[in-house]
Each structure stands twice: as structure tokens, then as C-alpha cells.
Amino acid sequence: MTLRGCVSLADTAAGLLSPGLTLLCSRTQTSSYGLYGATMAEESKKLAAYAAVDNHVQNNQVVGVGSGSTIIYAVDRLVERVRQEKLNLVCVPTSFQSRQLILQHGLTLSSLDRHPELDVAIDGADEVDEDLTLIKGGGGCLTQEKIIASCAKHFVVIADYRKDSKTLGEHWKKGVPIEVIPLAYVPVSRAITRRFGGEIKLRMAVSKAGPVITDNSNFILDWKFERPQNWKEVNTSIKMIPGVVETGLFVGMAERAYFGMDDGSVRVRDPPVN
Numbered sequence: 001m002t003l004r005g006c007v008s009l010a011d012t013a014a015g016l017l018s019p020g021l022t023l024l025c026s027r028t029q030t031s032s033y034g035l036y037g038a039t040m041a042e043e044s045k046k047l048a049a050y051a052a053v054d055n056h057v058q059n060n061q062v063v064g065v066g067s068g069s070t071i072i073y074a075v076d077r078l079v080e081r082v083r084q085e086k087l088n089l090v091c092v093p094t095s096f097q098s099r100q101l102i103l104q105h106g107l108t109l110s111s112l113d114r115h116p117e118l119d120v121a122i123d124g125a126d127e128v129d130e131d132l133t134l135i136k137g138g139g140g141c142l143t144q145e146k147i148i149a150s151c152a153k154h155f156v157v158i159a160d161y162r163k164d165s166k167t168l169g170e171h172w173k174k175g176v177p178i179e180v181i182p183l184a185y186v187p188v189s190r191a192i193t194r195r196f197g198g199e200i201k202l203r204m205a206v207s208k209a210g211p212v213i214t215d216n217s218n219f220i221l222d223w224k225f226e227r228p229q230n231w232k233e234v235n236t237s238i239k240m241i242p243g244v245v246e247t248g249l250f251v252g253m254a255e256r257a258y259f260g261m262d263d264g265s266v267r268v269r270d271p272p273v274n
Helices: 037-056 069-083 095-103 142-150 182-196 231-239
Strands: 021-024 061-065 089-093 117-125 152-158 176-180 199-202 217-222 245-246 256-260 267-268
Touching: 021 117, 037 089, 037 152, 037 256, 037 267, 061 069, 061 095, 061 231, 069 089, 069 095, 069 117, 069 152, 089 095, 089 182, 117 142, 142 152, 176 182, 182 199, 182 217, 182 231, 199 245
Parallel strands: 061 089, 061 117, 117 152, 152 256
Antiparallel strands: 021 267, 176 217, 176 245, 199 217, 256 267
């Protein structure tokens, strides 16, 4: 399969995708083009987002638009391609943030009421393991993000190199977000720690007094687990606890992940072949 070229600030290149883990768009310039700190991370996000949009979005599609800092670059690329290629796209948001991005950039906004089946959904992640199991929800939008991903024929993840892990918890230390009905946050916390151990905290807001409130008017618990788990079983068990709305564990949902690397390349990961 030949991929369309992904774009960096310094060059544009393309490569062939082989099964499993591959590198695309290797930079040929010397290390003098290296990016540092936050600039490096932002450029890496852009690389991943552009590659995903270029390789998965086509004319006359319904596109699920994720949330978070990386998705901003995906929307930028959508806008560029709509203007340059006259694409006819309809965008379904996963959050208030992505809804505003769609409107501000003049893209066509829709909803699951009008378009319950999406051609592709593109979203970020807080961490991605070698099996393409994800932790999502650092931005508090996990429930709507999972709904949109489940309605898409293809779910593609974009992230920078810091989110790429062998096992969950290797780099992401804030735990698994769990959206809960406010009434139930204490019983849910107790039930999870009794069964799986670890530590749970109610996520508190930064610019307001009290807890973070999701777009669905719920609370978020952050569960810091102690060791790797069978994430499919854990996800199912937690969702069966009364009061749990959704977890930030995305198991068996993503079909491909794009990681912008610190050397200007894009790493592509597909699920392992069982």
C-alpha cells in the first residue's frame, strides 16, 4: 500500500507501508534542522496529523473529528485539502472543542443524528501500547470520543513520540480516566480499588472550584493502576459497575496509529496479527 506524503515544516516525502511498524517521511537534512522541547513536540503532532488526514480522508466522506491538542493540526490539514482539492466533507465532533474548531474553520458540521455511520474517525491519545490499546480522556472527552470511534468504519490515532509505549503506564502516569455519574463517584472508586488495586482520585478543575465537569455533566476519576492488566477484561469489569458511564480504555478499536517522531519521521503502527 502506498501512502500519500506526510508534511513537515522542512520537507515533504513519502514511503511505502509494510505490515506492523514502519517509518515514513525520513528527514534527509542534517541534525541542524532538529527541533527542541515544545517546538519538537508540536512539530511531531503536526507530522502525525497530516499523515493521517492525507492517507485516510477522501472526497465525499463523513469524518469524525477528535479532541485535544493534536487534532488541531488534523483540522488544519482538512481545511487545506478542502480548499486545494475541493473536497466535499462532513465533520462530526467528539466534544465542544472539536465542534468549535469545525465551525471556526468553516467546515461542514454534522452529528450522529444525521450521520450515524462515519467513514473515518481521527483522534489523539494519551498513550498507545504495542497492541494499539489506548488510554484516552486526559482532556475529559472520553465518552463522546469512544462513541464516535465506534461509529466509524476506520478509527485512526495520531500522537507525538511521547505517547508511544510498549505497555500502558510506561510513559503516561496520570492513570485511566473513568467518567462517572456524580452520585456514584465514591462507590465506584471503592469498587475499582478493591478489585484491581491502585489509587483513584477525583479530577479537580484548575480554573474553577470543585471537580472537572464533562460535556455530559459528569465527573472524571483518574485510576492509577499498579501493574499491567488484561485491559479487555478490566474495561468490561469497570463498565459493569453501576454509575460508570465509560472508561478511557480503547481496546481493539484503533486500526492504525501515526506517531510524529523527534527526527522528523512518522512511525506507523498497525495491530499485531494474531
